[in-house]
Each structure stands twice: as structure tokens, then as C-alpha cells.
Amino acid sequence: MPVVSIIGRPNVGKSSLFNRLTGRREAIVDDMPGVTRDRLYGEAEWRDRKFYVVDTGGFLAKDEHAFVHGMRQQVRTALAESDVVLFMIDGREGPTWMDDDVADMLRKSGKPVIVVANKIDDSIHEDLVYQAYSLGFDEVIGISAEHKRNIYDLLDLVIEKLPKDEPMAEASSEVRVAIVGKPNVGKSSLLNYLAGEERSLVTDIPGTTRDAVDTSVTIGGVSFRLIDTAGLRRKSRIEDNIEYYSYIRTLQAIDRCDVALLLMDATEPFTDQDKKLASEISERGKGIVLLVNKWDLLGKKDELGDVMKRKLKDEMGFVSFAPLHFISALTGRGIQKVPELVLKVNGNRNSRIGTTLLNRLVRDILAFDRLPTDSRGRAFKIFYCTQAEIAPPTFIFFVNFPDLAEKAFENHMEKELRSLADFEGTPLRIFWRGKEEKSS
Template sequence: MSIIALVGRPNVGKSSLFNRLIGKRLAIVDDIPGVTRDRLYGEAEWDGKRFYLVDTGGIEASSPHPFEKAIEHQVRIALEESDGVVFILDGKDGVTPGDEAIADRLRRAGKPVVVAMNKLDNDKRDENLAEAYALGFPCVLGMSVEHNRNMGDLLDEISALLPEAEPEERSPDEPVRVALVGRPNVGKSSLFNSLLGEERTLVSDIPGTTRDTVDSLLVWKGMNLRIMDTAGLRRKSRVDGALEYYSTVRTFQAVDRSDVTVVLLDAQELLAEQDKRLVGHVLDRGKGLVLGVNKWDLLPPTEDLGDRIRDRIREELPLVRHAPVVFLSAKTGRGVQRVLPYVKTVDENRRRHLKTSVLNKLVRETLEFERMPGDGKGHFLKILYLTQAETVPPTFLFFVNDRRLVERPFIRRLDRLLRELDDFSGTPLRIWFRDRENQETSRSGRG
């Protein structure tokens, strides 16, 4: 997905616009937890296109630079990291020298730009738009964040900047897309180089569809793989702390593009909050998951160390009990050879399809004897029929008498029973319920 940055002078309404779009839920599908308490990121969908919205106001406010340098700093980062820009002006102030300086940078960069003049509460104030048009950008509109004026028009213009979405699922002849992700300094680059250096039979570098990533094609035991390296993000974030915000979004983008994501953990620290958010994003996207515990060689060896770490992961991340865990040292190469076999298995499991006859045997022989959830008034859930509606990820549709009776513990029980039917390790299962009479469907479960 593309990144759209909100750019402008202080107090023109960048953060207000961001909060308006998120708060009003104009087809906004999710909030992404950021690396600070500030709400800097949002994920939006409009006109069938999804994109990340970034409020640069938080970056600007934390900058140590003086006022003029802070603006320059903000614009430079936005131009380097975003796919398009919404340039926000203050309709009460008109176009100021600061706006003109930002506009000059935007023009020279050739970045797609929507100019949005804020605080135009009525048609009379729209006369100030003439100054905005004079900046020379083809797309200019007036709006009022406070009064929710022309928000739909603005989103239409943003949508026009975006490319057509890359297909979420690959065609059969395309390589398996594998994202290597994790916190800074966890060893992504070392693992990337180790995989390419030790396992490859054919490798070529090709430009990624997002900036700052280089995808490498690899053939491993007859399987075509496209390894997406996000390690460069770590190096850039060292240079400029503000880029860490964009790095977070780039990591989410890599997950979105992947079929299987390898989340690399530090054996000495294991599960930080960032790791949990990242794993949650993988599950929400329905991607395959392999957990790699790196720097294994730095821990004092004990007989039950692996079991204890697996137990801790399952305790803190109960929704990923199904995910394979690889203990490795990217530095020494120990355990690295186990990563790609797990990737292959998980990718196959995401595409696994069970026959309806097998599923309904589960209904007859197992679920018929389960204690079903009820409403406390003598009405109990009854499963009438079960089928697999989709793959990637496997999605199961339960036809029931009343989906309102479904409870979360029962969904977890269904997840466990379905996993007993075949190998679904590393892939989330989607479980949907549909009433027999009104055909309405509810969707549950991300793990």
C-alpha cells in the first residue's frame, strides 16, 4: 500500500485532518499502533484503494531544529518516504512565504501533490483559493476540517494519486513472497545475507514495489522465492530518528505484500511490545507466520531452554500457538537452514483445502456432542452445515441457527478442532458464521 503524507506549516490543521479522517471512519479500516503514544499512522480505504496516512505533525513537533529548519526537515522526510503528499494551507492566513518555500520543494521533487486549503468554512472564503492555485499545482481544493467540509472530495483526490493495488495473492507461477521483519538490530540483514549466501542456486536483485526495499529472487529446492529485505530501514533510522516512523509503515507494507512473514525475535529480549504488534498485524492480514528466535548462540545452553522459550511465546501470544518457531544464529549460520523449509510448509498450509465431507464429519461426530453456547433461556447454538469458503488463508463457513449465540471461547475451540483435521501450522484460520434463514454472515477469529 502507498504512503500519503500530510505536510504543512504548524497549526494549519494537519493533525486535525488526520484525526477527522480517522475519527469519522470514512472507510478507515484500522488504526496502526505507532512507535510512540502519538497517533501518527492510520490505514485507510477509499474508492477500493487502501493506503497509509501519515501525520507529519508529530515528527515536526518533536524536532530539535529551529522553526525554519523544522519545516525543511519535515518536507525532506515526506518527500523521501511518501508516495504522495497532501499539502495543507491555512485559508485564513492565505499563502505565506513558508508555504511558498514548501511548494518550491514539492515542485522540484516531482511528488504527486494535492493542495488542500483548510479553514474555508463557506463559499465566501473560497475566494482565497486563488492564492493556492497560484502555487502551480494542478489539484487544489478548499475544505474545512472543523466543519467536515469536502472531506469526501479530498479522499477522491488522494485516491486518484494512488496506483492500482498490487494483487494481494500471487498467481500460481509467481514466486512465494517472503518478508523478513523485526525490530532494529534483531538481525534481519544477517539472516537475509545468510539465506542468500548459503541457500541460493539463482539470485537476482530487482526493484521492490516500495521504496527502500530490494527483493531478491531465490530458487531453493525447486521452489521460487521472493525475499523482501527491510533491513535497510534499520540503517536509515539510525541516521534520522524521525524516519523510524516511516520505517514502521514500511515494515507493515512488507507484511502486506508477503505470503509468509518471518518475524525475527531477539533471544535475549524475546517479546517486546513492538514484536507483539507486528505479529498481530501478520495475523490480521491473514499471512503465513514463522517465528525466528535469533542470537540463539548468546544464551547459555540448557537442556530445556527451547521448550521454555516456546512456552513463553505461547503464553504471551496465545493466538500464534500454531506458528513454527526456529531457533537460529544468523551470525554463525546455526539453524538458518531450517527457515526455508518452514516457509515452504506454511505457504502450503495457507492454500490447504478440506473437503466438505470431511468437515461435516467433524460436525456429526464431534460437535454434535459438544456443549453449545446458549442465551441462558433455553436456546442453544446449533451447527447445521460446514464448508470451507476460501483459502489463503483457510476460511471456514459455519451455517447455524442463530449466530448471535456464538461466544469467543467456542470460536477458539473450533479453531483447535479444525487444526486437528490437517496441518494448518503457521497460518491463521478465518471462521465465519451465517444464519440459515437471513444469510447474514459474521466473521470471527484472526489466529
Template structure:
């Protein structure tokens, strides 16, 4: 199963971003007194006593955005609510119940997801009695916390894990794969969707930008049902001439976030552009499995063969070098089915689990093959052990003596060795590097063999 999701929801300026930063123990969200700084969903993996969940910060509900993005912000809030196992409804203990608090309460009464009311800015015990009047919102007694002064952090984490744990089913339901088709304008995304669905579900035109919104199409292929999401064609941000174009761009990125696999369509007849490279970077940042779909391949005959084009992609988009490539002609329905089979393979890979023993053998072999370099001041990096904590994406925590000593080059080396040795060859891997607390030393055992002298 993926990590359970906990969504933070509330009106502007109640301290939602500060709360995420507190629970994650690092600065993830921008904190600013100006209402509406957070627009999209921002997430972080949080843990307590080796139990993990994903925490999502959302924009302030009801904000009148200066760039007319109120609808976009509220759509992101609804996406977060729909995917959450628990909702933290955050209010400001120092304020009275506001009309926006009441609006948020009305929104949350209409969902089935459990809601935990949290009264933030309880900076001292003396003002905690002020939380009582928020019971009128209808979600029980609020839990008091101060994100600014880190009051009751552990108690709130324990409450979250208790409530999420109670909601965990005995067996995860069979997942339905969500495919997102993304790419520049006029690369053939809508044609691909129609070929897949066997009917014209979306408008297809030679005019760039015909698709202006994300469109969900449910497809049944050989008895297997999945969701295909057609998106607006992307262009440089500065070229958005209308609000409709901007919203199309925003919703395309949102569709990537909610997808399981991205089908990244590229026009074989034109060179890779900056838009393609930025889109590739966004897919990597979101840890989404990706198939590089080279469409209109019939029109590229005589210009390059498949092997040469694959080398060209590796040079122009090296951060997606692990992604498999499919060559298609959507207008003729060619290689559409095999592309979906490839996406299904990635979907399955991203949900693979390996044992701690398997994982640590790979880490030991990596360290034996290449020692991490000592720091400038003589500090010796030591890798202790690793464990997989989640899937989709495969998420691995590596415990070390000091995360600052592990250089980026060595982190990439370890990721490459994990990818080559374990069943994650074609999907992104999320590595979380954590310093092991000294109190764990005796119980966790020695470092991975060859990880440097143990002078603890």
C-alpha cells in the first residue's frame, strides 16, 4: 500500500504551512503572513517511531487570490480531501469562529473522510481554554498545538497515527491504474485517447490547444479497467494569453500528480524543446513512473532509427534515462496496446516490495564497490542500514551517521545500484536519508560492512 495521506485544511493564515513544517521537522512550505501564499498542494513524509504517513498542506480555503486563482486553489484542496485518510481541520485558537471557518466546516461535513479539529497558535497553556468555542463547528473537541513553539508535536503525531491506523483495511483493494497523457501542444494526446477508447471521446484538431481541460476517460482493456486522463497541451508559461490557457496548464500538472503512470508524448518530427525538458523535470520531481511515447513515428522514417532516437533522448533528458520508450502512430492505432502493457508493467514495478535483507545486501555491495568520500573536516560517512517503508513510489529510508556527509554524487550512485539490483529498474525511487539517533545504536547493530570505521 501507499503511505496513508493526511490533509491539512483551513481558512487562510491559521498556520497550516507552519504546522506541516513542524510535523515534518523541516521547512517544506513557505510561511508568510500574506494570505494565499500556498496555492498548490505541498507534501512531506512524516514519521514517528518508525511509522510513516504523507502530510499534505493546502491553500487557504476561501482566499480571494490576487491572480484570480481562487478556483484553482479550491480544486487542489478538494483533490487533497478526496485522497486523504484523515483531514486536519486547522483553526486559529486566538480568533473567534469566522465565516470562512464555517464554510470549511460545511465543506468537510459533506465528505466521508474522518476529520480531526486542530486549534493552532496555542502558544501557552493559559490560552488553551479558548479552544472550547470551536466545538460549535461540529467536529468534537479541538486538539491544541503551537506550530510556532513546537508545543504538543509528539502528542499530535501520536493522535494522527492512531486515527490513521484504525482506518487501515486488512487488505488493500485492487488498484485501478490512472494514466495521464501529457506533452506539448499538438503531439497527438487526444488522438491517442480516442484510439485507446475506440471512439472519439475528445476533440481532435490540427489547431494547437484544442483540449483546454483535463478529461477523464475510463477504459476497459481485456477485462482490466483503468483511467486515462487527457490534458491540455503545454507551452511556455509566458505564452499563456488567456486564463483558460493558464488553467489548462495548471490542471495538466495536477493530473500528473494524481496519476499512477505518465505517458509523456513527444512529437517525433520536431526537436526536444525547453517545454519538454521542464515537463520531464516535473515528472521526476513527482516520482511518477513514465513511458516516453514517441508519437508520429511514421512521419520520422528515414530521419533516424529507434536506437539512435533513444540515444538522443538520453542526451537531451538524462534525468529520465531509466524510463522505457514506446514508438507509436496514434492516428493509425499503431502500438497503442503495447504502450498500455508497458505502463501496466511500470504500475506493477512501482508497487513492488523487497525485504530488508535484500535491500541491505545491495547497500553492502554498493559500499564495498565505492566508499563514500570523507568530509572536508575529516568526518567519515557511515551507512548503517536501509528499509523500504512504502510503495508507489518505492520509498526507502537509509540510516547514516550524518546526512550532511553524504554527497549528492554518492546518493545518485546508491540509487543507481538499488535500481540495477532490485525490481525498480524502470521506475523512480524515493530515497530518504536519515541520521540515526545515538540511542538506537545498540539496538540497530553495526554499520553496513565496508561503510567505514565504527568509532561511535
């Protein structure tokens, strides 16, 4: 998906606009300049187009020189990483010297820029928008992020500026594999080992690999496209602007893959960052293989392996369906099995269950399982089930009262479906659709 970045000096309303575009309330909105202390990213959709939104945040430096340097770095990073830039100013105050400085950088870039004059709360202040044309851009719009004024018109402008949707790729025999994980966890070393060459710059500095790169390799007669990423850094100081985009790069790599290899550190497994990435992979319907790297650094490996498998169920139970494998990207230990795991998971992700077998499962559930009811005496009933899609396997249950299918029952049904076929490594999608029972 394309990336839209909101840039501007502090206290112009970037976080409020981010919240409007993404429908979220994660940003702390305050009157004090620089209150947004961390990067924010989210997804937006308008007129069937999806895109990432980045709130680059504002910060208040101790001296003017540091402030200007930080602002310029923010703009440079946004220009390098974004498809469209929303240049936000205070519409009531009008352009300042810092806005002029930013505008000069934006004009030289040639990137699509929309000047967003915020705090135009009503038609009385509409004339103030014309001040923004002095910045030298054709696209200028007055909005009120707080009161939602002209937000839809702004979204229309954004859609016009986005790059055209890429045509759907033709079916390929290549299995697309994203290698994701925290910086310095061994992603590039793993890619190099699989590719048989020093494809990526590898050092001990977290975040050395900045860009996603693709490497096509053939292993055992099977073609793989390996997607490396810039990794995921723990939320850090606001000045490191390039890290605003590292997580989005990771998400874009996951979007493009069939199977994701989530690489974790044996000395620090199952961190919050690992869990977040695993959740993103599962929610996007991608296959997942959990790889624990740096296994060579630990002793009593058999005992620790059992401990980690139990810990996986306790701390990352939502992806307990994923295979857990131990490797050393440094020595190559265990890596020879990785392509085999990828192929297995990819096959499972593309598998189907016949309707006859599914409806036999429905009959067994109706006969032996305790089905949901509610306080009004409504009894849940399943009429039939069908598999609607693959990649990931998606099942539709036709029932009388879809609202009675709570999460616990859905988890139970997922367990039953997994008993019918080998779905290791792939998430399943379950939908409940209402259907009236035919009268006899």
C-alpha cells in the first residue's frame, strides 16, 4: 500500500488529522507543542483505496538550531519514504518562516504535496486559507481536523495524488517469503545463508539494513522470492525519523508475501515486538513460521526447546498453530529445514476441505457439542458450512443467529476445523452468515 505522511511544525494539528484519517484515537492531543512524542502509523481507506498514514510527530528542541535541523531531517525522511505528503500549517496563523523553509524543500522534491491549512473551523475563517498559497503549491485546502470540516474533500485530493494501483501479479510458481523481525536478530544473515551469498550488508548495528530487498533463489528445485526488510526497532527517540517508516516497510513486506518467517532472538524470545509482528502476520492471513535464532549461544538445548514450546502456547497462543523451529543463522544449524517448512506451510495455506467432510463435522457438532444460547432462550443452530476461499482457508457457517457465535465458540470451531486437515502454519478465517430455517 502507498504511504501518506503528515508533516509540519508542532501544534498545527497533525495528530488530530491522523486520528480523523485512520479512525483511531491513539495520539495524545494537547495544546503544548511537541506533545506527540512517538511515531504513529495506521491504515486508512477511502473510495476503495487503502493507504498507510504516518504522523511524523512534532518535537520541541531546546534551541532553535536543533529544532530546525530536526524539522529538516523529518521532511527529508518523509520525502524519501512517502507517495504523498500532507504539509500541515496553522490556517489561522498563516505560514511562518519555518513553514517557508519546509515548503522550499518540498518544492524541490517534485513529490505530490497537499497543503492542509488546519483550524479553519467555519466559513467565516475561509478567507484565511488564501494565505497558504504563498507557499507555492497548487493544492491547498482548508480543514478543521477537530470538527471534521472538509475531511472528505481532503481524502478525495489524496486519492487523486496516490500512484495508480499496481495490476494484480500473474500467478507465479515462486513462493514469496518475508523475513521479518527486530533489528540485529539475524534476518540478513538468514537471507544470506539461504541465498548463498553476501546479499545484504550485515553488521552488529541494529537497523543496518534499511531497505526491503528481494532475492530470487532456487532451493531443491523450488523457486523462492526472499523479501528482507529494515526490521522493527523498539520505539526510540523522536529524532531518529527514519524509524517512523521501518514498521510500515515490514508491513508492506508482509502484505507481499505468502509465508512470513518471524525471526526471534533465543536470548530474548516472545517480546512484545515479536507478538505484535505475529499478530500482524496472522491478521493479514499469511502463513507463518516462527524461527528462534542464535540457538548456538544457549546450553541444554533440548530442555530449553521444550520450555520455549510451552512458553509459546502461554504467551503467543494466538499463533500456536505455527511451527516453531530453532536455528543459528551464524553457523547454519537448522537452516536446511527452513525451505521445507515454508513449502509445507504454503501448501497448507492453499488447501481445501470438501463440503461433504465439512457438513459431516456440522452434524457431529449438532449431535455432541453444547451450542450457544442466550438469556432470551434463543438456541444457536448451524445449517451447513462451506469453504469459500484459500490463502488463507476461509469458511462460512450458515446459522440462524450469527450474533450468538461468540469468540470462545469460534475458537472451538477453529480447533474442530484444524482436526480435519493439516493447517499448521496458516491462520483460518471463519464467518457466520444468517439463514432462516425452512419451515416443513
